[in-house]
Amino acid sequence: xxxxxxxxxxxxxxxxxxxxxxxxxxxxxxxxxxxxxxxxxxxxxxxxxxxxxxxxxxxxxxxxxxxxxxxxxxxxxxxxxxxxxxxxxxxxxxxxxxxxxxxxxxxxxxxxxxxxxxxxxxxxxxxxxxxxxxxxxxxxxxxxxxxxxxxxxxxxxxxxxxxxxxxxxxxxxxxxxxxxxxxxxxxxxxxxxxxxxxxxxxxxx
Amino acid sequence: xxxxxxxxxxxxxxxxxxxxxxxxxxxxxxxxxxxxxxxxxxxxxxxxxxxxxxxxxxxxxxxxxxxxxxxxxxxxxxxxxxxxxxxxxxxxxxxxxxxxxxxxxxxxxxxxxxxxxxxxxxxxxxxxxxxxxxxxxxxxxxxxxxxxxxxxxxxxxxxxxxxxxxxxxxxxxxxxxxxxxxxxxxxxxxxxxxxxxxxxxxxxx
Numbered sequence: 001x002x003x004x005x006x007x008x009x010x011x012x013x014x015x016x017x018x019x020x021x022x023x024x025x026x027x028x029x030x031x032x033x034x035x036x037x038x039x040x041x042x043x044x045x046x047x048x049x050x051x052x053x054x055x056x057x058x059x060x061x062x063x064x065x066x067x068x069x070x071x072x073x074x075x076x077x078x079x080x081x082x083x084x085x086x087x088x089x090x091x092x093x094x095x096x097x098x099x100x101x102x103x104x105x106x107x108x109x110x111x112x113x114x115x116x117x118x119x120x121x122x123x124x125x126x127x128x129x130x131x132x133x134x135x136x137x138x139x140x141x142x143x144x145x146x147x148x149x150x151x152x153x154x155x156x157x158x159x160x161x162x163x164x165x166x167x168x169x170x171x172x173x174x175x176x177x178x179x180x181x182x183x184x185x186x187x188x189x190x191x192x193x194x195x196x197x198x199x200x201x202x203x204x205x
Numbered sequence: 206x207x208x209x210x211x212x213x214x215x216x217x218x219x220x221x222x223x224x225x226x227x228x229x230x231x232x233x234x235x236x237x238x239x240x241x242x243x244x245x246x247x248x249x250x251x252x253x254x255x256x257x258x259x260x261x262x263x264x265x266x267x268x269x270x271x272x273x274x275x276x277x278x279x280x281x282x283x284x285x286x287x288x289x290x291x292x293x294x295x296x297x298x299x300x301x302x303x304x305x306x307x308x309x310x311x312x313x314x315x316x317x318x319x320x321x322x323x324x325x326x327x328x329x330x331x332x333x334x335x336x337x338x339x340x341x342x343x344x345x346x347x348x349x350x351x352x353x354x355x356x357x358x359x360x361x362x363x364x365x366x367x368x369x370x371x372x373x374x375x376x377x378x379x380x381x382x383x384x385x386x387x388x389x390x391x392x393x394x395x396x397x398x399x400x401x402x403x404x405x406x407x408x409x410x
Contacts, residue, residue, distance in 0.1 A: 128403065171401040186401060193398035196376040196391060198333065 013104045013194055014095070014121055014203045015039070017187070018114035019129035020159030022141040024175045025108040026059075028129065028187070031180045032106065037188070040098035042107035045071060048086035051146070061091075078205065079109070079116045084151070088113070096205055104191065111162040118168060123201035125194055127187060128169035132176050134159075140177075218309045218399055219300070219326055219408045220244070222392070223319035224334035225364030227346040229380045230313040231264075233334065233392070236385045237311065242393070245303035247312035250276060253291035256351070266296075283410065284314070284321045289356070293318070301410055309396065316367040323373060328406035330399055332392060333374035337381050339364075345382075 017025050033041060045061040047068050056062045063071070068087045071077050080089030090107060098105045109117065117124050131137040137159055141152055166172055171190050175183040194201065222230050238246060250266040252273050261267045268276070273292045276282050285294030295312060303310045314322065322329050336342040342364055346357055371377055376395050380388040399406065 167403055169403050171398065172403050173401055186397060189394040189397040190401060192391060192394040193376065196378055196395060198372055198374050198377050 010102065010195065011200050012099045012102050012203060013191065013201060014099065014117070014124040014205075015104055015106045015191060016114050016117050016124055016126045017106070017108040017129055018111050018126065018169070020111065020137065020162045021155045022137050022144070022159070023129045023131050024140070024180070024183070025129055027180055028175060028183055029106065029108050031184050032187075035184065037106075038103065039106040040094075040101075040103045042090055042095060042098075042105060044088050044090055044107070044109075045077070046086060046088045048083075048088070078120065079113050081110065081113050081116070083110055083112075084154075092205070099203060099205070111165055115165070115168060121203060121205055123203055125191070125201060126169040126171075127190065128166050128172040129175050129183075130163070130166075130172060132174050136177060215307065215400065216405050217304045217307050217408060218396065218406060219304065219322070219329040219410075220309055220311045220396060221319050221322050221329055221331045222311070222313040222334055223316050223331065223374070225316065225342065225367045226360045227342045227349075227364070228334045228336050229345070229385070229388070230334055232385055233380060233388055234311065234313050236389050237392075240389065242311075243308065244311040245299075245306075245308045247295055247300060247303075247310060249293055249295060249312070249314075250282070251291060251293045253288075253293070283325065284318050286315065286318050286321070288315055288317075289359070297410070304408060304410070316370055320370070320373060326408060326410055328408055330396070330406065331374040331376075332395065333371050333377040334380050334388075335368070335371075335377060337379050341382060 017028060019025060029041060032039065043057060043061055045063050045068065047063060047065050050056065050062050054060065065087070068089065071089060071091070072080060076092055077089035078092040078095055080087060088110075090109070090113075095105055114126055118126060131140065138156060141147055141155055147155065173183060173186050222233060224230060234246060237244065248262060248266055250268050250273065252268060252270050255261065255267050259265065270292070273294065276294060276296070277285060281297055282294035283297040283300055285292060293315075295314070295318075300310055319331055323331060336345065343361060346352055346360055352360065378388060378391050
């Protein structure tokens, strides 16, 4: 939109959806893709095994530990972390290209990774996703059936610590069971609002 | 909404819709009322003559200059200003009561008044409404047919000065002709987003 009175802010945003394991980060991003929202969805590189239904290059770039090590050495990752013995990283070039094209960049990342993004880019838009109750979180992790009892315990303990970091985020959104579209709508409201700030975020990487 | 993990922020907001004369502040608030949005809409006291279609106690409290002077003396006004030879003021008690009841308070006010609200309440949510172009603003003022040529000239000159104050506001929203519902939807997005901030605004008066 053009205006000779007030300059409308169309600077692209770097949007980070984060929160404890099990809150529904992947589901939220999946629903956004289904709704054909005009974001660049970052494809994360990971060494974790491909789950049924996941496609390489779409859900993740599935790479070997050797390939991942090479990306680290070449400085090709914006951020990377070991999450439950698996590596995950955000390819830097991909994010820069998308921002340069003027598109809002959308990524999901664990809480530790979000902290790193905040340090690298203080004006990133950080959204903390949470279940309504701890019970809901436990139910979702159990329903996945991908966790050993020890793994589950570890994830819950980690979640409790991560919830204390919510103040580092800009916004938090509760993602209740069976109301994914409402959650997406709230996130879209936040993004819409951010594009109407008089003091726009300055995203530089 | 209740959560034992993250406290959802339901602190009421003090929302100020401002902008130059002619940008459509009254129309935007009128449309919000028609849509039965759950805000407390502040009723401003004014000494200006009632226009056709306006109802006392609904659109404004129409008061005499003597009555207005008494409200000033008794300290019953949050803010007041002389606007084109007429007095307008915000009854303080009304705003406090609405906030105490937990409702978001919505008011429209001229740019000068918005500056006063910012001083009184730094965490007020200030939205600057603008037309897309200066030509649109002039057309709207002319269409009102309530302006003398001198009055129109004065309003346009004032608008030019007011546009320079946009940085004092939190958000700006373009209100194009014939797209009132879109404008209202953007404002609702902003309010929705604000209720999901991790650092909520502290509204005290």
